Amino acid sequence: MDKILRIDMGAPGGPKVKVDGLGSYAGLGGRALTSMIVATEVDPMANPLGAENKLVIAPGLLSGTAAAMSGRISIGCKSPLTGGIKEANAGGQPAQVLARLGYAAIVLEGNAPEGKLYKVYINKEGVKIEPADDYKMLPNYDLIDKIKASYGDKVACISIGPAGEMKLSAASIACTDMEFRPTRHAGRGGVGAVMGAKGVKVIILDDSGLQNREPKDPEKFREANKKWVDGLRSHSVTGTALPTYGTNVLSNIINESGGFPTRNFKEGKFEGVSAISGETFADIETKRGGNPTHGCHRGCVIRCSGIYVDKNGNYLTKQPEYETVWAHGANCGIDDPDTIAMLDYLDDNYGLDTIDMGAAIGVAMEAGIIPFGDKEGAINLIKEVGKGSYLGRIIGSGAAVTAKVFGVERAPVVKGQAMPAYDPRAIQGIGVTYATSTMGADHTAGYCIATNILKVGGFVDPLKPEGQVELSRNLQIATAAVDSTGMCLFIAFAILDQPETFQALIDMINAFYGLNLDADGVADLGKKVLKAERDFNKKAGFTAAHDRLPKYFYTEKLPPHNVVFQVTDEELDSVFNF
């Protein structure tokens, strides 16, 4: 992983490939690398869909090694959804394969001429770029079928669906999983639209003939990896709860806490929760012959995902994540697992962020386009996006645009990006993260739910403003560092509670690279990443006024606790005092 592959999609005479050394980016991976490249090389005032923007795809520092959980990939650019810097993170196979191919990053630069579409094939011999006109407007599943026919199913793919080709601002980038299905998405911020603007339909990664990356100190690395895996297996969240029920185990608990946003963030409890809970999904998957315990990439030992099959036992989609179940479920007043699974499949197929889609449909329901709870109506709205109708393009541009077009005041967005599955009035820590994250409303950027609700890493009362800024600050710093390792963020549950497991992670990085990093060094990396991202956003025009929740979260009380968001502006402005 000592080179950067740059492809100028707008070069005269067709795409031009250049392989660079790491230069000043040495020692960076994942989000640290995508954010540093974007912050250094992209004009903050660039149009996100213009030729000046760059799309950076980077595996983590430990991707492509034997380290468990190391297969997450970071995709960065200036976001067409937020107008700020973006890192969207995904699982699937591409991170491991790209790292084994030796690339620390792929950087797509320039824009292909309007109407041109390409595929990029990378193997150990080099890079081949060819026109992909026969892939035009193919949904992700159809695309992957075609690729299977030509390249087999041992490759890994990074692709966009029609939403990305139409450059819609909620378009995602799909990564194929272990079964070579396009189910793992870098969902947030419209990264798919940027890939569409570049004119790249799919990147096909082939690591045949290549081995795992070798550590500098194999003995120490193996030892640390063993402690790492033991730590993850013995923690009750990463060892039992996530494998058994997946992320959707949260539906019941967030609902009980009164912070489960229901019908476009009007209430904090959903009467239909039991029908869409993780317990119910796991039950359905087991009974119908699906699978409730499945990894999104080889080397994952937590295996929070699963396989969802329809009533006849046929594959429908991967086990929908908690965020998806909430977005298309409670937020739309829908309590039917099969409908939610179908919406998950359609989002993946057209290449859309499930969070912004659920939020956009919630807004459309509030506008009266379809009523809350309308299952067929919700499916049809997503199909409209696939068709590219005017209505579909509005929905596919996310909740903020949908609210503007239909005159809905209650748009649950920060910096243009839809809030995920936790109401910031009943869970105030996550409100601090939504308001201040460089990414727009994003739960993963500083997952205060851990400490506000799940009692991991201590406890801070979710209903009170006290202590939330410090909590969010520390988690945002730690997350920026973890996102740079290639590790799945769910390791946080174990490392927040078990210092020896955190140490094992640091030992692995040190043994691999021959470094002497300590916990402070890890925090310093997180701070450096956040500072670069903040700086980019500032130059792109963001001020303190953008680090706020929409006004109604301060004034409209959320039942059942009848609370509003109480963290003051001054406190929000102190999150990045470090």
Next chain:
Amino acid sequence: MKLRVKLFATLRNGRFDIKEMELPDECKVLDLIKLLKIDQKDAAIIFINGIHGDFDSLLKENDEVSIFPPVGGG
């Protein structure tokens, strides 16, 4: 006193999802957990009427108690 008790995830195995229970007055959460034969380390998150409680929280008539094992997601 009458209570409504809700169990989740693995705590449901061999027990129940939701049940109306009759308990002596002055009961604490810990008494309820012992009665249900739930290991203390398995009762990681406790809500009483949607507010976080702990083993020492005192229960009262018509309370709704929800008990979760250690869980996470995101």
